[in-house]
Amino acid sequence: MESTALVQELEERTRLSPDRVVRLHGFVLDEPFELLIFRGFSSSTTHSTAFDPDASVLPDGTRLDWAELLQGPLDPSGETRLVGPVNPEDLLAQASW
Numbered sequence: 001m002e003s004t005a006l007v008q009e010l011e012e013r014t015r016l017s018p019d020r021v022v023r024l025h026g027f028v029l030d031e032p033f034e035l036l037i038f039r040g041f042s043s044s045t046t047h048s049t050a051f052d053p054d055a056s057v058l059p060d061g062t063r064l065d066w067a068e069l070l071q072g073p074l075d076p077s078g079e080t081r082l083v084g085p086v087n088p089e090d091l092l093a094q095a096s097w
Contacts, residue, residue, distance in 0.1 A: 001089055003064050004056050007035070007042055009092055010067075015040030017097045021072040024088055026064040033062055038072055067091045 001009075010022050014037050022037040034045045035057060042057040043049065049057045068084030069091060083094050 003058055003062055006064065006088055006092075007037070007056075007058060010037050010088075011040045011042060013092070013097060014038055014072075019072050020082070020097060021070040021074055022091065023068045023070060023084075024064050025066050025068075025085075026062060028059045028062050033059075033064075035064075036074075038074075064088045069094060069097070 007024070010024075014020055014022060018039050020038075024033075024035040024037070026033045028047060032046060036043050036045060044057055047059055049055075065088075066085040067088040067090075068086075069082045071080035071082060083091065086094075
């Protein structure tokens with residue numbers, strides 16, 4: 001599955017499960033990349049994103065390597081990982097949403 005389509009599906013899944021956060025890890029060229037998806041919205045913690053909500057949050061050359069499903073909202077004093085690390089596409093098939 002194309003990365004942009006994957007992110008869109010995960011955004012929809014988090015919209016329907018507002019107590020879940022998806023964290024995607026990968027690389028943009030040789031730089032580490034991290035994306036958080038919560039309540040249908042994506043935000044990169046490592047790279048700037050366009051202000052346009054219709055623009056992809058993935059920079060050109062992004063490779064997504066693994067994903068985690070976390071209990072949301074995130075608590076800075078401790079995270080609760082529900083699933084992962086797994087292949088990002090495998091996260092769509094998880095029953096523990």
